Amino acid sequence: MRWLPTVLLAGAAGMAAAQDAQLGERLYDRYCSACHGATGAGDGPMTRVLTPPPPDLRHLAAQNGGTFPRRRVVWRIDGRDPILAHGNEMPVFGDLLAGETLDIRDETGEVLHSTQPMADLLAFLETLQDG
Numbered sequence: 001m002r003w004l005p006t007v008l009l010a011g012a013a014g015m016a017a018a019q020d021a022q023l024g025e026r027l028y029d030r031y032c033s034a035c036h037g038a039t040g041a042g043d044g045p046m047t048r049v050l051t052p053p054p055p056d057l058r059h060l061a062a063q064n065g066g067t068f069p070r071r072r073v074v075w076r077i078d079g080r081d082p083i084l085a086h087g088n089e090m091p092v093f094g095d096l097l098a099g100e101t102l103d104i105r106d107e108t109g110e111v112l113h114s115t116q117p118m119a120d121l122l123a124f125l126e127t128l129q130d131g
């Protein structure tokens with residue numbers, strides 16, 4: 001059974017590659033921190049010119065009964081949901097976060113068609129949650 005550890009390791013590496021919070025942090029710093037702040041607190045330098053102000057991204061799970069609202073967050077960022085995407089100052093990042101397509105699971109376990117960069121960004125946003 002010498003092959004077993006190799007297979008397990010390959011599996012673990014595959015999972016790590018599926019969602020990489022460190023890559024997500026880089027995307028966040030580049031595209032999001034100007035408004036949402038370096039730590040997600042909603043205190044980026046752009047805040048004073050934005051109405052409404054950018055929300056504190058650390059409480060998304062807490063505000064949703066303790067479950068990170070993956071689907072809403074992804075749709076909000078990629079602009080897929082027209083109601084969520086229009087009528088506010090949150091830019092749409094669908095094109096910027098284009099890349100290899102990747103199906104991720106939303107908070108109910110349903111498949112959410114998305115991309116690798118979005119999955120990484122989501123993993124990083126989940127690390128910001130305060131409870």
Ligand code: HEC
Pocket residue numbers: 028031032033034035036046050051052053054055057060072073076077087088089090091093121
């Ligand atoms: C130009 C400033 C700006 C940038 C850049 C920006 N946002 Fe936002 N974001 C906002 C504002 C303002 C809102 C609130 C809009 C509203 O409530 O109508 C918002 C809302 C959100 C929401 C919705 C929260 C909720 O409760 O549903 C999420 C999630 C979010 N932003 C994530 C991101 C991510 C991730 C990035 C980077 C890819 C990003 N934002 C870049 C300004 C920005």
